[in-house]
Amino acid sequence: MTILLTPRTRIRHASEADAAALWRFRMENRAHLAPWEPLREERYYTLGHSAQTIADWREAIRLDRGYAFLVLGHDEREVIGTFNLANLVRGVFQACHLGYAVAQRWQGQGLMREALESGLAWAFGPLGLHRVMANYMPRNERSGRLLERLGFEREGYAKRYLCIGGEWEDHVLTALIHPRG
Numbered sequence: 577m578t579i580l581l582t583p584r585t586r587i588r589h590a591s592e593a594d595a596a597a598l599w600r601f602r603m604e605n606r607a608h609l610a611p612w613e614p615l616r617e618e619r620y621y622t623l624g625h626s627a628q629t630i631a632d633w634r635e636a637i638r639l640d641r642g643y644a645f646l647v648l649g650h651d652e653r654e655v656i657g658t659f660n661l662a663n664l665v666r667g668v669f670q671a672c673h674l675g676y677a678v679a680q681r682w683q684g685q686g687l688m689r690e691a692l693e694s695g696l697a698w699a700f701g702p703l704g705l706h707r708v709m710a711n712y713m714p715r716n717e718r719s720g721r722l723l724e725r726l727g728f729e730r731e732g733y734a735k736r737y738l739c740i741g742g743e744w745e746d747h748v749l750t751a752l753i754h755p756r757g
């Protein structure tokens with residue numbers, strides 16, 4: 577099992593035993609995350625749905641299709657955030673899309689930057705990726721700033737790109753390429 581340690585976080589894949597912690601994260605951050613995510617059905621906010629998400633994540637890992645991580649404190653008492661190296665394609669592409677979210681009460685402390693620096697080193701190292709793509713809505717300044725700090729470069733602008741909160745929203749397209757080519 578992959579475990580990444582940073583000064584303030586412990587980062588690992590979720591297991592079945594994490595369903596309640598993920599559920600709590602979703603419930604506590606429902607209003608905070610809603611503007612940046614797809615419209616969620618009520619079922620999303622149930623323990624059963626969090627358990628299903630974790631089962632889906634584990635299956636994606638098994639198939640080498642995506643790698644979701646929980647960002648925890650060192651004591652593992654709480655989910656601080658999550659990130660996902662999703663839509664992974666091998667062959668001549670060796671690329672994925674990156675998604676991430678941090679709990680409202682842990683925002684603005686550089687925690688996602690700390691977690692992603694480690695996650696991206698893992699993606700370009702052991703996972704063998706060449707390109708990680710991350711896209712954000714122009715009004716999500718915090719997310720844009722985070723990506724810029726991590727070295728992501730703007731590659732384009734896609735109109736009506738993702739259906740967020742029930743609306744097709746424009747997105748800035750960015751990517752980070754393997755540091756050694």
Ligand SMILES: CC(C)(COP(=O)(O)OP(=O)(O)OC[C@H]1O[C@@H](n2cnc3c(N)ncnc32)[C@H](O)[C@@H]1OP(=O)(O)O)[C@@H](O)C(=O)NCCC(=O)NCCS
Nearest residue numbers: 612676677678683684685686687688689712717718719721
């Ligand atoms: C985007 C998100 C993950 C950032 O997490 P975070 O832990 O707060 O990020 P960090 O503290 O590591 O870095 C955020 C950067 O934004 C800056 N920032 C903080 N508050 C800000 C604000 N109100 N407006 C713009 N930038 C802000 C920080 O100073 C930091 O930049 P710096 O390194 O140049 O100082 C978090 O805000 C979040 O979960 N948002 C909701 C979900 C979301 O938007 N996901 C991404 C969808 S693309």
